[in-house]
Amino acid sequence: MATVAPRQRRKDARPQELLEAALELFVEKGFAATRSEEVAARAGVAKGTLYRYYPSKDELFKAMVRENLSVHIAESAAQAAQYQGPIAELLAEMMRTWWAKVGQGNAGVVCTLLMIEARNFPELARFYVDEVITPSQNLLGGLIERGIRAGEFRAVSVEATVHMLIAPMLHMMLHQHSFGEHDICHPGMDATDLLEAQMSLLLHGLLADPV
Amino acid sequence: MATVAPRQRRKDARPQELLEAALELFVEKGFAATRSEEVAARAGVAKGTLYRYYPSKDELFKAMVRENLSVHIAESAAQAAQYQGPIAELLAEMMRTWWAKVGQGNAGVVCTLLMIEARNFPELARFYVDEVITPSQNLLGGLIERGIRAGEFRAVSVEATVHMLIAPMLHMMLHQHSFGEHDICHPGMDATDLLEAQMSLLLHGLLADPV
């Protein structure tokens, strides 16, 4: 028989659906202002069912974050390791890829949420720092150093440069989240334009021999 | 005798003390997790006293924000208008001043808090955008344009460049706030170093004729 009971299929998807509902609502209203019952309702189940899968609201938040933080750093690192050409191009390409695959999607939204809720979830913050931030910084920092050693870049501060690569995108996302609703503040540009302008500015500032 | 009874002096200072206690606690634990009684306790008064001065927890938050956002933008704008030399130097100087006068102090902390709580206080977010963000962007944007027209800067995207000036500092502040506690994450550099490296990178990327 080709027909699978839709009920059954749906039941297996419960945890997923709950996490999605949680993500949506936490982004919309913030963690504190979201009631567990709302999450359940949006996922199409009753309040009690939520607690069958996640033992507390906090745990739900954590699970949701972990679910969405499967960032592709290892992948990028591998790609970077075997890359041969100019670092500048690799950097630009990696930023574009990050935005397309991570920044724009759920993972990006979750990063925003994490910055906001980090104080309330130190354990999660640590996890995020260890699994996402530090590896990213190492990856990017390594590339900068490689560029400097190869004479492609000026002898700049590695940490500061990494920060200059990361901060503008994250800040734009947070700004959008915090002030973008209710017509409070429209950014004068879209993320892609910012990314290109950012890379142009930075590479210009970075290259020993700007084109 | 010039000494005033300490009781009296203290009474007049109540609102101030409450706002300071509120700032501290909201920064430490976030708005939702801070109980009104805690604010009162930290200010050394009883629960009810808080409500003599601020009619609700929300209003306390708003008052605290207003109190601390008497930012020095107008001052900076005037300074910028009469300045004659190279824009690059002015920009660097203004960033340093902003950090010293605003970023480091309570106003900086409040900016962080606002980014985090903006969704819960749309009215306040609007106020902040109108009074702080937009004027800052106009001020910096005007300088970039001036530099471009004068041939000092390359023909870059004004919006993106402004963002590149602002975002790194704010993001560092937020990062510090979110991950700096509990030994979660130590920044690899201090704010002053970052500021200098940032300006160096940006001006290098910006100047039509880098030194």
Place this chain on the structure above:
Amino acid sequence: MATVAPRQRRKDARPQELLEAALELFVEKGFAATRSEEVAARAGVAKGTLYRYYPSKDELFKAMVRENLSVHIAESAAQAAQYQGPIAELLAEMMRTWWAKVGQGNAGVVCTLLMIEARNFPELARFYVDEVITPSQNLLGGLIERGIRAGEFRAVSVEATVHMLIAPMLHMMLHQHSFGEHDICHPGMDATDLLEAQMSLLLHGLLADPV
């Protein structure tokens, strides 16, 4: 088996039980002096449960009033319309019926409560006036007029006569409520005796040709 699980039966009865508890307590102690938790406790449930059924103490009061004011006015009006004999007898009969069916029961208690709390619930007072007082006055007033036109009654003031029919019973109820507790004041007569004496006096005063 016709037996339903007691739990289930009880669950369905919750709103009823809460309204009954509310009625009792509001009558005993007044609205302001009754704590929501007491109502819940008397109904045998916890504080929070009350709020599952009624969103606020005010709404609980309103619901309780509505629940108990399904008065038999329409019924009486219909009865009056088709009645043929002497109005005097109909009046006396209606008063007796009112006392038996309304005055003595919960509805009567609620009327008392309404007189006391009306200032705090203008909306409810309006409802009560529209649904109970005005129809009653119209009904009784119509009968008096009918009696006058038929030559059965003297040409008295209709409004005042209606008032003389209604006021003594309501006042006795209120008097009982206000002063009957704590051995403060024992009425010198019971309601039925008062009713008969009242009708005797009034009809004597009313009839053009007293027996």
Place this chain on the structure above:
Amino acid sequence: MATVAPRQRRKDARPQELLEAALELFVEKGFAATRSEEVAARAGVAKGTLYRYYPSKDELFKAMVRENLSVHIAESAAQAAQYQGPIAELLAEMMRTWWAKVGQGNAGVVCTLLMIEARNFPELARFYVDEVITPSQNLLGGLIERGIRAGEFRAVSVEATVHMLIAPMLHMMLHQHSFGEHDICHPGMDATDLLEAQMSLLLHGLLADPV
């Protein structure tokens, strides 16, 4: 010196002014809904001053009631004792006097308040019953009996007749208080008309030989 410091004069009047303010506000908003500060404010003094004269809100209420309940029963009783003519006329005259001197003034309003708050002030209720209600009933009851013995009245129930004399006026006052505000319910007649109609009806019902 003929000039008395107005301050001094006013100070002596403090208790009076406070009681008046209390009466007004308790009538306007009810006891529970009136804040002590409001009473003080209306009397033109600060909150603390109120407590210098009356040790609690309850005591303030009691004092206000006692102040206004100096009803002229003894006076009426004396007048009744030496009266010689037909009881019917005396009754009517006494009711008119009561309305003019008591019902219409503060004492009347206070009776209404007492009925409403009696449950919360049993001690006061007892006082009221002993000092006002019982003497009034005795006075009126004595007259009815005198009328019956004299053959002027039919042999009616004394208690019920007294009730029929008192209840309509008190009920009208309460009705006015409870439903007269906010345009909820306008009585179809004024108190004087009611009084005359009431006396007419009652005396007609009472007199052995109606005119």
Place this chain on the structure above:
DNA sequence: AATGAATGAGAGTTCATTCAT
């Protein structure tokens, strides 16, 4: 497994009362 009624700790807020000035 799913439900949703029930729970009760906890938070914000009010206001009668006190007391230092």
Place this chain on the structure above:
DNA sequence: GATGAATGAACTCTCATTCAT
């Protein structure tokens, strides 16, 4: 005496969590 800032008990209402069905 007068003031009004300060107090804290008391109260309403919310919502994460539990558990009988």
